[in-house]
Amino acid sequence: MSILIKGGTVLSSTGSVRADVVVEGERILAVTAPDGWAGQADTVIDATGKYVLPGGIDGHTHMEMPFGGTASVDTFETGTIAAAHGGTTTVVDFAVQAKGSSLLSTLDKWHEKADGNCAIDYGFHMIVSDVNDGTLKEMDACIDAGVNTFKMFMAYPGVFYSTDGEILRAMQRARGNGGTIMMHAENGIAIDELVAQALSEGRTEPVQHALTRPPELEGEATHRAIQLAKVTGAPLYIVHLSAMQALAEVAAARDTGQNVFAETCPQYLFLSIEDLAKPEFEGAKFVASPPLRDKEHQPKLWQGLRTNDLSVVSTDHCPFCFVEQKELGRGDFSKIPNGMPGVEHRMDLIYQGVVGGELSLSRWVEVTSTTPARMFGLYPRKGVIAPGSDADILVYDPEATQVLSAETHHMNVDYSAYEGMRLKGRVDTVLSRGRVVVDGSGFHGGRGHGRFLSRELNQYLN
């Protein structure tokens, strides 16, 4: 079964070329000059006037994630179908170690959740909540099992929180085994005190979520994580960076050549504390951690994407319905489940950066696909249109328009954080490992197509 994608402009992280792409089975067989293919093709996709780019890689999602007695509402099936609709063909989700359990049994559990249910390929990061001798040894086994990125939390005391000593130990292990430590960098100990003060003073509305998590405490934790990484020699990847203070710390470390990397998310680029302050508890829709910030942070984040101090855009997709889930926090913002939906809109939203002059076309491809592929050990299988690579391909129509809405999105959640937002550009066709899963006539993929990706190590390490 072969497919020829003809007439398009093939994008990479370095630029664009007019070229045709030949897919044979699950992989790309060749990239040729226009009309340069000497062989036959079973199917021809006309990409005239369109961009042909590697499918998006969302390095940060939470499907079916337990949180505070409830769980995020997208299953691996619904979440990956939504991702595919948005041009994302790979997600890396987080397996979540519960205190007292082992990493490998956790990984088994997450395999059970995902296996046979995903519409696109997927990998796992491992959230390490419980650092001990056993866990540390298991980190090596996780790496053998294709999971070499270990997320830790400086926030959420009593839940995911690790002490600086535990972080140090995990970093030492990562230094030895080639893993990368991912960090939720907020000073949760200080934040919990501010939260308690707010509640005791009757400040209970959603905007307090942001007011009790000041950006300085994200900057602080980022600095601390960087120093611990320096002491141990471990690679460090800061997840969901939202604050200019944290960005400044990352930039300073990167200037010294330290293996420090960071991602941001669309919500920090497009939304702000003003959304959290919406009346009638609507602000709850925007509760995630770190919180949405003052608008002054947004241009700094776009700048960070340009300077590569922010290397990746992920979504931190973690959807909770407004009804019954977000509503758990009426009268107590600290009980609002933390998380926002977004896996479907990342490619489109960041493309708005191209439209608005914030990013180049090639940088769009880089931050949404090529860099996550390299960072998470998937390149060149993913993240590039190249012979031998998986045929995860997005044909994107740069001239189409669309309006985001919960009415039309495919995520299993009852609201959109971007309701009514008008966008330029739209997904035209999506291939996942050689199969056309989305095209103008609808969705042709489904659960079970997606396979687990055993990942190699971070390719950016100095």
Add this chain to the structure above:
Amino acid sequence: MSILIKGGTVLSSTGSVRADVVVEGERILAVTAPDGWAGQADTVIDATGKYVLPGGIDGHTHMEMPFGGTASVDTFETGTIAAAHGGTTTVVDFAVQAKGSSLLSTLDKWHEKADGNCAIDYGFHMIVSDVNDGTLKEMDACIDAGVNTFKMFMAYPGVFYSTDGEILRAMQRARGNGGTIMMHAENGIAIDELVAQALSEGRTEPVQHALTRPPELEGEATHRAIQLAKVTGAPLYIVHLSAMQALAEVAAARDTGQNVFAETCPQYLFLSIEDLAKPEFEGAKFVASPPLRDKEHQPKLWQGLRTNDLSVVSTDHCPFCFVEQKELGRGDFSKIPNGMPGVEHRMDLIYQGVVGGELSLSRWVEVTSTTPARMFGLYPRKGVIAPGSDADILVYDPEATQVLSAETHHMNVDYSAYEGMRLKGRVDTVLSRGRVVVDGSGFHGGRGHGRFLSRELNQYLN
């Protein structure tokens, strides 16, 4: 005429893939999975065990350049043949406006020198020595003529030097027409005073060249150029950065997202002031500006290449023979012609950084080919192995070894700055626009094959 390069590992700035490359005429027709090409090929090159990468682009050479009454000794013919031997398939040389002459007539003159004489493709930057209303208008015409990078000098008063006011005017013009200002950033006014003091005190040996050009004065000029660029909004490219102080200025500007870029050269990575201090006037071989620095700068420069605060490695190839040319400065270091040979060894020398763990393979390709292609508006025609691109291809043997020597090099100069240096890796085969110019049996190219490259604008501008 088609060529199939089979069995190799194709390198790009993002990684490597096992792939075959199909060349048809002057261009790459296709890149396919191993054995994936469905058509025929007239010639097959076996690249098994070898790297297949885009030919090197040396963005800074001076062939036949007049300097202080003499001229650099490589002609466009000898210099480009030497480049080809070293795996470089494009050079961007500098047309040099003499005071009082026009830019366009200068360009004509350089076309005359180069046309029909080059063995590989070439482009021009324009050295602007004389800023006036006429020159500024001509900058626009230069851009139309494919020359959009304008080098200015903060050094060499009375020769190439421009005042800050002249630089400001040229930058304003570049801001308007899309050009990029290239800067030789040393405070030549202060340096000339130090030189005069040295001579008047009888300090005349070659090492005084470095002692009278302290790194702080490169850092200073770099800062000044950056501020003038900020005031005017012009893109700025710092040539031949040699000092950590200058690097720090570039890094600080880049952190703010300003369009500031920099290159360094192999001599600053591998040689030092100790070479300048060699006895018997041998130090004269190493006189170039900025001067070779203390060794402590070298690890900072490698780090800058990793952090991308240094984006490009060029050679500043400007060879003068030791006999009769360098010797002009016996008894007065200020009369030693400034410049060193190097165009032939850039790919090999920077590959030593890969061998030594300083750079990744993909970064080697990036700093020597892909980034210069993008920076100088040649991408994707050059700088990448992609369909439609010129078939400028380097097949590199990573396991071979070689020893550098004036006895064996192809540059038209009577010494090597790296005499006796033992290297790992060696050029195997070189294609220039589809023609095999170097292979195991010798050199098959020659003058006249190389064509002028009318260049697009810098592709890195924010």
Add this chain to the structure above:
Amino acid sequence: MSILIKGGTVLSSTGSVRADVVVEGERILAVTAPDGWAGQADTVIDATGKYVLPGGIDGHTHMEMPFGGTASVDTFETGTIAAAHGGTTTVVDFAVQAKGSSLLSTLDKWHEKADGNCAIDYGFHMIVSDVNDGTLKEMDACIDAGVNTFKMFMAYPGVFYSTDGEILRAMQRARGNGGTIMMHAENGIAIDELVAQALSEGRTEPVQHALTRPPELEGEATHRAIQLAKVTGAPLYIVHLSAMQALAEVAAARDTGQNVFAETCPQYLFLSIEDLAKPEFEGAKFVASPPLRDKEHQPKLWQGLRTNDLSVVSTDHCPFCFVEQKELGRGDFSKIPNGMPGVEHRMDLIYQGVVGGELSLSRWVEVTSTTPARMFGLYPRKGVIAPGSDADILVYDPEATQVLSAETHHMNVDYSAYEGMRLKGRVDTVLSRGRVVVDGSGFHGGRGHGRFLSRELNQYLN
């Protein structure tokens, strides 16, 4: 003749004490606990409820200064009388070397202007406009003559401007002889180009003075001066710092322990580019260089005073009448004489910083008196209330109020830059070398009382 100042609060740069001050002749004989003086006094001044502090030292004035065919309108007599009214008992004025003349003859000329005419003590800085072998040697002689601070200009090409090479030479000399280089740090070469462009485009109004002198060009020159000082090892004092960019450069240098110091002036703390933009040519009243800046610079300058990155407040008093002098620039802002009146109001204006919580009382004394005394080699003769010190004493009433106006000021100029400004605090009594020159009943001093101060070297050098 002895005076006892009783009942006041004596201020120093470190705090305040309730104490009595005994003056005998021209000097302070003793400072005692309240009522602690065992001897007699001819006169008793009741300072109850008032501050007793060292008389102000204005380290930057221009009396009778030639500028562009005219001259500043305060003579040494009128200017020093105005200073005394404002609580300033020492000025350090600038002798101005004309191109082609010698430093010592210049100094003679300024002695002639000042001798016998000043109402308070005075010293000189030397403006070096013409650097050559002779001048450099004369710098040593100036130091012997009590003038060890040498001002140079990076602005005003063709007038006061020195090249970086000339600055380097002067700095080398200062490094050797203990002098301090004072710098007007603006990139005048670039500025002159911007000025020419403005005029050629018909932008001629006073606000263009600021728009053609962007703060980046003050930051740039400040950085450059600091680097030249670093290369030479010379102490550097940045005069009339106005821009946050320049302040950042000074702060960075000071963090490294380099001998770099800076002053700002009241006009940069209280006035802004909005004043320059006043209609009907009124903006001309506010033309000085560096220009008044956007208001956002003001809080940064106050902060610099708190952090001691700005160590001194001087006035750069250089008054030109609006009528006939400022008016020379109608239709061409570049012809407006550069300078503003201010010598009379410095103590009062900076005291407003105390009132407004910007500075502590002790910091007020420090930046207006103690630090200039130490910086300019006058301490402990001046700048402190201590036994043996000159009895230059200001009794200040912190509760009085006043309104500034050209109607009431004593400067010989037809406008006030602070017309109508209401202040808290007022000069009560002023002693100059033991003589009461100002008290509630009026002015009792006069020309001839002030003596030339042969100054020691800068006391802050590391």
Add this chain to the structure above:
Amino acid sequence: MSILIKGGTVLSSTGSVRADVVVEGERILAVTAPDGWAGQADTVIDATGKYVLPGGIDGHTHMEMPFGGTASVDTFETGTIAAAHGGTTTVVDFAVQAKGSSLLSTLDKWHEKADGNCAIDYGFHMIVSDVNDGTLKEMDACIDAGVNTFKMFMAYPGVFYSTDGEILRAMQRARGNGGTIMMHAENGIAIDELVAQALSEGRTEPVQHALTRPPELEGEATHRAIQLAKVTGAPLYIVHLSAMQALAEVAAARDTGQNVFAETCPQYLFLSIEDLAKPEFEGAKFVASPPLRDKEHQPKLWQGLRTNDLSVVSTDHCPFCFVEQKELGRGDFSKIPNGMPGVEHRMDLIYQGVVGGELSLSRWVEVTSTTPARMFGLYPRKGVIAPGSDADILVYDPEATQVLSAETHHMNVDYSAYEGMRLKGRVDTVLSRGRVVVDGSGFHGGRGHGRFLSRELNQYLN
């Protein structure tokens, strides 16, 4: 009872004057020009050729401090007598809250220890080990009781350690009541992990104390404390700063005008990790926290003293005998009591900085006396030679020499950290509140003379 100190050079933090000092009872009555005193004196001290300066203020001592089952060996009596011998006339010691006890009862207990036992005046800081609602309220009461500086620990988990949440709460309280938070800034959580690893690997010798407390973890904690102070608005004083990384954080914060201050100690200026590595367990003598650092930190600390990023030199005097106390840690460095003797030698040691060109005379006075007086709310009662001030006076002989040794020192400890060190300068005469306690004939003071100092608030707050 009056004393006249005649013929000396009186030093202050701004310079020196030839002056006589008149003491009446416990206070300074007058400072006069030489021979300027009109009254009589009971006693005359000849200070010809000597410096007369305010007695030293050691803002950081631990007399009789419980630590790990033992206690520091100097009692308030022996420790203050030793201090007096070294020219220090005020100490501020630390009351140590035990977990579960109250601040006020702690203060009572420390008053009991000290009252009637001290030879010189003394104050208290309060170590807050147990933050809770009651403690926070007590902080206000402590301030009323003259104790407004609250030390907290980011090190020593399980002992003095406070969490970031507890620190935040205490800082909020300090923001409200005017107190200053003093911080032991080392990341004790991470350090304890490194210590455990060292012990488990059999690395037990004293030098491991330093190796398990890397300077990055002092820099980290310093940054964290500064951010918490920024979030809360509290003044912050970093105690015993030892590492250049921590200094850089303090300097950066101070550049922004934040109320951040720091002290260092003589041991960090003169001793190094090489002392900790001395064989035969002798390194144990030098175990204190933070640990002695590599020598490369020393010039940075001296520079910090010059730039005022380090404002104070205290001793952290906390002596444990080598025999039986330090020896508790044979075979386990973590059991070595943390602390070194030093209260006696601070004035002499820092004077070596004057001798060696590191500090000016006035800076010597400033960092050892005037600044601690202002920082700890004792000025002008202490820290200056001024009328009305306590007659705490040090007459210092700059030309005498001495050799430090346990044989001759007055501290109650069996070793000297500076054994055999030869110094220039020596204490001549010491007055404590008007009483000559040390002179050439010996010690004339004794327990009971020293009084508790109820301190005002920090006088440096912006």
